[in-house]
Amino acid sequence: MTLQKTIKSGFYLEGIGLHSGKNVRVHFVPRNDNQGIIFQRVDKPALPILTNIHAISDANFATIIGTNGTSISTTEHLLAALVGLGIDNILIEVDGPEIPIMDGSSSMFVDALLKAGLQALQSEKAYVEVSEPLSVKDEDRWIALYPYDGLKVTLTIEYPHPLIGKQRLSLEINPKTFTEEIAYARTFGFKKDLANFYAMGLAQGGSLENAVVLDDDQVINPEGLRASDEFVRHKVLDLLGDMALLGHPLRGHIVAHKSGHALHHKLVHSLMGEKERWVYRNATDLFLSDRKPPLTV
């Protein structure tokens, strides 16, 4: 029997927001069984946000969650760390509109969470378990879900760039593989797109400290890549983070081709809407995927 997990003790983490460029402080707080992953803005009066389908707000180059006019951006790398480590219940308090970008990967979140220590709770872990295949597509981008005894991701990316081209990764996901093979992979972008981002008010805090930047044929960062296929590894990280929006850990095999946040969100909506294609394993009265705001904690 696998038990639900939280963290042993609370801690703070600070860093700048990728899009706002402002410093943000995050407080990680342990929670009890069946509470889920909850975000709370503490810089203004706001209701807590439970991470599930009802919290999906936008996918403008990041996964933005929110309820009742309050939102928190760039949650995906932190959510990936929680999903990757198998943390079910935690409160994330943040004093700004986005989660800090840290080094552009999940590494610093994973390190801090592991340093705080993980704590098993009393209740059995509940899952959204895929029982029938399902797929979503958007032009040449698609994602398919298949029944699988565990969690596995097979992902392909294709970029017309000499350093990326076509990259594919297929990996069984558990805390060990996530920590060793996925968590370190940084977000990446192209120098030619940066002017547009700045003009749109995005990426104000972006730098070579928190993103891999490519010009027409190479990586600009002096330290280079952390792996030749760091790009596909980061896309796996993003996908895992977005699967937190199911409200429970997923059991299934995700096969994705050129997917991004918008398509991940479409998958979550599609799966939640087709209840004959999945089962809720270890059901309790509190089905986190269905809980709508407002929420009290």
Ligand SMILES: [Zn+2]
């Ligand atoms: Zn990302």
